[in-house]
Structure formats: structure tokens, C-alpha cells
Amino acid sequence: MAVVAEEEVIIVGAGQSGIAVAACLSLRGVRSLVLERDDCVGSLWRKRAYDRLHLHLAKKYCALPHLPHPDEAPTYLPRDDFARYLDGYAARFAVRTRLRREVRSARFDAGSGRWEVEAVDLATGRPEAYAARFLVVASGENDEKFVPEVPGLEAFPGPVVHAAEYRSAEGMRGKAVLVVGCGNSGMEIAYDLAAAGAVTSIAVRSELHLVSKEIWNVAMALYGYHVPAWVIDKLVLLMCAVVFGDTARHGLRRPAVGPFTLKLTTPAYPVFDVGTYAKIRSGEVRVLPAAVKSVRGNVVEFADGGRHPFDAIVLATGYRSTVRRWLKSEDGLIGDDGMAARGYPEHWKGANGLYCAGMVRRGIYGSCEDAELIAGDISELLLRPKQQDQGDAAAAAAHTNGS
Known part of the structure; x- marks a missing residue:
């Protein structure tokens, strides 16, 4: 299967956790792509929530990184208000999404040092392939009833x-x-x-x-x-x-x-x-x-x-997670139940550039913490080679001038 996209970071899931990670990466200058099975971001709030639902925590605990809820918003946001907030959040931080993409397989290729992700475009039925240095599992705990x-x-x-x-x-x-x-x-x-x-x-x-x-x-x-x-x-x-x-x-x-x-x-x-x-x-x-x-x-x-x-x-x-159906990794990050195998706060980072966000059952508040941790770690890993190259160049220049 031909690779249709080479990405720095692939994020699986466009719920609150996935778009929060994408936004935090964007603010650090890191490009990412979010693959989402449904046809919108935050589908849990639009398609699987009853009409009278309000958030159970006050709005200050339910804002994603770098975008607090406005002062005039109610303390406990109704379902539709929070869904609109997620739309605005994705637009504000220019989150790149490919909707109606169902991930069927994700495995790490040691030879290339990249994650190979296979997905299906649900609108057309055509298979797609992606490759990325980093993979973030953000499909959530409420994936399948x-x-x-x-x-x-x-x-x-x-x-x-x-x-x-x-x-x-x-x-x-x-x-x-x-x-x-x-x-x-x-x-x-x-x-x-x-x-x-x-x-x-x-x-x-x-x-x-x-x-x-x-x-x-x-x-x-x-x-x-x-x-x-x-x-x-x-x-x-x-x-x-x-x-x-x-x-x-x-x-x-x-x-x-x-x-x-x-x-x-x-x-x-x-x-x-x-x-x-x-x-x-x-x-x-x-x-x-x-x-x-x-x-x-x-x-x-x-x-x-x-x-x-x-x-x-x-x-x-x-609900239950379906991650174990498609994630081909045995590094211990994701348990048999499809959720984070390790407890907070050691739950979010695995091997070979694998991460998970919102998979330790800490709600919206936990999604925010995970997003900042993951984005910070990825940006630091990407920055190290550049710093090393700059250091090598400076050392070479100094050696040339000295000679």
C-alpha cells in the first residue's frame, strides 16, 4: 500500500484529548495530523450524549489548554455549548484532521524508525497508509458502547x-x-x-x-x-x-x-x-x-x-476502548482493556515515539495535562538533533578558525 502522507505526528481520535495534543504541538511549531473515525470533532458530545447533559465540573476545570471558557459562559456547560467550544478550539489552533478515517493497524517499523498506520476512508472504502515518527493514541475510553x-x-x-x-x-x-x-x-x-x-x-x-x-x-x-x-x-x-x-x-x-x-x-x-x-x-x-x-x-x-x-x-x-484491535505494540503502554496500562502520572509515554492521551480516566482535566506533557516531550525530542547539528557546526567553525 502506497504511503499517502508522511507526517511528524499522527494522532488517532479527534475528541477533546486528540485536538488538545494537536493544539499544543502546533503552538510549539510541530505539525500533526488527526485521524478520526467519525465525521466531526468531539463526536461523543454530539452523537452519544443525552439532551439534558451538562458538564459535571465547573468550566475552569473543563477548558482545554490555552483557551479558557469566556466569563459569560455558564459555570456548568450544557452539552451543545461544549461541542461548539470544541469546534472553535480546533479552528483556533488550525488542527489538521482527516475525518471518516478508521484506523485498522498501527505498527512501529524499526528499520525506518517510523510508525506505519493503515486506515480506511469510510466515505469511499479506499485504504490509506500513513507514516509518522510519533503516534498518539487519543481515541478515548468511550470508544464503543x-x-x-x-x-x-x-x-x-x-x-x-x-x-x-x-x-x-x-x-x-x-x-x-x-x-x-x-x-x-x-x-x-x-x-x-x-x-x-x-x-x-x-x-x-x-x-x-x-x-x-x-x-x-x-x-x-x-x-x-x-x-x-x-x-x-x-x-x-x-x-x-x-x-x-x-x-x-x-x-x-x-x-x-x-x-x-x-x-x-x-x-x-x-x-x-x-x-x-x-x-x-x-x-x-x-x-x-x-x-x-x-x-x-x-x-x-x-x-x-x-x-x-x-x-x-x-x-x-x-463503553470500552477498541485500541487493542488496531495497535500492534507490546511495549506495555496500553493494557488488555485498551486503556493506559500504567497509573497516573506514569501513564502517557511508551517506547518508539508512542504516547497516549486521555486514556487513564481522568476526564477533561486529565486530557489537558496529557496534551501538554506529550507536546512538550515531542518538541524536545525534535529540537535535540537541531541543537546537536548547531553545536557540531559551531565546533567545526571554531576548529577551522583555530587552524
Whole structure:
């Protein structure tokens, strides 16, 4: 396959992480190309996010490098506002993208010292080949929706949608709807359904830390002042006790590990309450504290033996990375789950010019840090040969003048 483009840096993924890396490289004078499977930048926010979604962190924690949100922007940006921000960001820093390109293979060729990337133009079906000295994996943790295998689910008579396909509760008034999954998407979709008049249940099989946006902003501020995580945990749990009381009484058990420590050391995010907890306490949202076991007709059976009929099911069961399908590298940067194999802050750099951005589950804030680190490292590596050449030239001139 003939190489269609020789690049300094290839970035896979035009989400927030990919365009942030491209922008930071551009500001350092390094040319890059972003390959994106979808037809736009930030496709997660445009095509896989429900209508009522707002960012859970204040806007100062959700700005990409070198472009803060304007003062007049709301503290918690709506989905569409953030999508427009990503468009403006890519335009501001002249991010070079090739859209509708699905990467099928990326491997390092030791002979040429370059990454060989094979992709398909989804618009035409034609294969393309690229070569680059550096490769940045930025395809994110929300790459492909995960649908669990549940016996009988395929024969459920009503609609079954993944959270990636859910937009609003239109048409659900009076219907019995089960939300499977108690992460941020599941809890917020449950609220959306209940507020629209659906008879809503949510399957909660895991422990979770329920927090408010305001409480978590206090935690983020304290972390910025280098307050120890265990101190932040104690303060956060104290505030949660005042605001929510004992959530376990309503089926929401908290983990033994504090919320901030858990976020720093595991992939587990806290769940930001958008009003769901009040509806749980009032009975408008029913908590079913067990995993889904099977489906027979319109009846769902749970691991604790419970059986309940439903008219519709929303699977808020998360996503998974597909990186391991196309990245042909065994240097230990990317684990079997397609995410960063090493924990923060040693997660972002591999061997042979391989990097990953936004692959350690630290959200938009983490994407910013990764982008600056990667761009700084690449620009320094590119600068070294030039400095060496200049040094050699200066030494040769001095030798000539001396002779």
C-alpha cells in the first residue's frame, strides 16, 4: 500500500484529548495530523450524549489548554455549548484532521524508525497508509458502547437502547422503564425519565459515591492546594452526610474507600446528583439492588430473585476502548482493556515515539495535562538533533578558525 502522507505526528481520535495534543504541538511549531473515525470533532458530545447533559465540573476545570471558557459562559456547560467550544478550539489552533478515517493497524517499523498506520476512508472504502515518527493514541475510553450478554434480552418485546442512543424521555410517560447501570449516565437518565412521567426503576448492583457538583468543586479546589486525598475524603463525606444523609437506606451503598482516593487510584467516578436522589427518596425512582440475570418476555429477572415487568430498557452499561484491535505494540503502554496500562502520572509515554492521551480516566482535566506533557516531550525530542547539528557546526567553525 502506497504511503499517502508522511507526517511528524499522527494522532488517532479527534475528541477533546486528540485536538488538545494537536493544539499544543502546533503552538510549539510541530505539525500533526488527526485521524478520526467519525465525521466531526468531539463526536461523543454530539452523537452519544443525552439532551439534558451538562458538564459535571465547573468550566475552569473543563477548558482545554490555552483557551479558557469566556466569563459569560455558564459555570456548568450544557452539552451543545461544549461541542461548539470544541469546534472553535480546533479552528483556533488550525488542527489538521482527516475525518471518516478508521484506523485498522498501527505498527512501529524499526528499520525506518517510523510508525506505519493503515486506515480506511469510510466515505469511499479506499485504504490509506500513513507514516509518522510519533503516534498518539487519543481515541478515548468511550470508544464503543458495551452491551452485556443477558439471556433473553434480544427477545424483549419493547425498545432496548444503550445510553449512547438515548436522547430524551419523549414518549415514555406512563411506561415502566428499567435503567441498567448506576453511573452518571444511568442516574441522570433515570431522573430524566422520572421527570417526564415514566415509571422508572434503576438496577444498582455496585457501590457508589453520590456527591453534588458543589461538593466536588470544593474537593477539586482543595486538591489544587495539595491537600492530602484522605483529608479531602473526610471533608467530602462529611458534606455528603449533611446533604444526603445515609444513602444506603435507599439502596445506594458507599464504598469503603473515600471518593477522592477512589477516583485517583481506580477508574471509578463519583456519581453527581442532578436530582435523582430526591426522586429515589420520594419513590418516583425505584432502586433494584441487584444485577439483571435474565429476560423472559417483558419480565426481567434479577440476581436476588426479583422479577418485574417493563415496557422499555435503557442500558447505561458504559463503553470500552477498541485500541487493542488496531495497535500492534507490546511495549506495555496500553493494557488488555485498551486503556493506559500504567497509573497516573506514569501513564502517557511508551517506547518508539508512542504516547497516549486521555486514556487513564481522568476526564477533561486529565486530557489537558496529557496534551501538554506529550507536546512538550515531542518538541524536545525534535529540537535535540537541531541543537546537536548547531553545536557540531559551531565546533567545526571554531576548529577551522583555530587552524
